[in-house]
Amino acid sequence: ILNVEQSPQSLHVQEGDSTNFTCSFPSSNFYALHWYRWETAKSPEALFVMTLNGDEKKKGRISATLNTKEGYSYLYIKGSQPEDSATYLCAFDTGRRALTFGSGTRLQVQP
């Protein structure tokens, strides 16, 4: 069983705050690292798929970085808005089978 850990488990921030969370994954057998955004009562939706060490991806106010040698990825949200409230999942991909998901970071942004 692959160990994919996310921290913190939950986070409460004020509107306008910037925030970041961590995904830790095995540094061996790396193929790709995925980030998904999961709003309450909806399905998870893909944010980024990252494949190269040093990769940086950006989508609006959300960005992510990847360090495959040490086995971690950071997700950053700049100027959080209430609509950013969701659970953010990362998933580790060895390229051999389906993804292994972390348990997620639940973000609540207070207006």
Next chain:
Amino acid sequence: IAGITQAPTSQILAAGRRMTLRCTQDMRHNAMYWYRQDLGLGLRLIHYSNTAGTTGKGEVPDGYSVSRANTDDFPLTLASAVPSQTSVYFCASSDSTGRGNNEKLFFGSGTQLSVL
């Protein structure tokens, strides 16, 4: 609207009964997956299929079976439901060759299953 359709949306089931959760996609994705979501445990893979005609076991396959007779459909069957199978079940698909899987997953809306 293109995407993944799951049915039923929710179900209450007596222990020992047989149940099939349906999943259909119209994106012609070759790979499909079943995950269960439990509080504090995230999404755990039950079974997957890299292409029509093939299936594989995930992290938590016991008590579940799947089939992949064609590209579009990937039903999940609980042969004799037990209370520990109470969960939210998500079907997903991706446009993956199976030799490498860096394509994002598309998820269905989930099935809430309660086994009493």
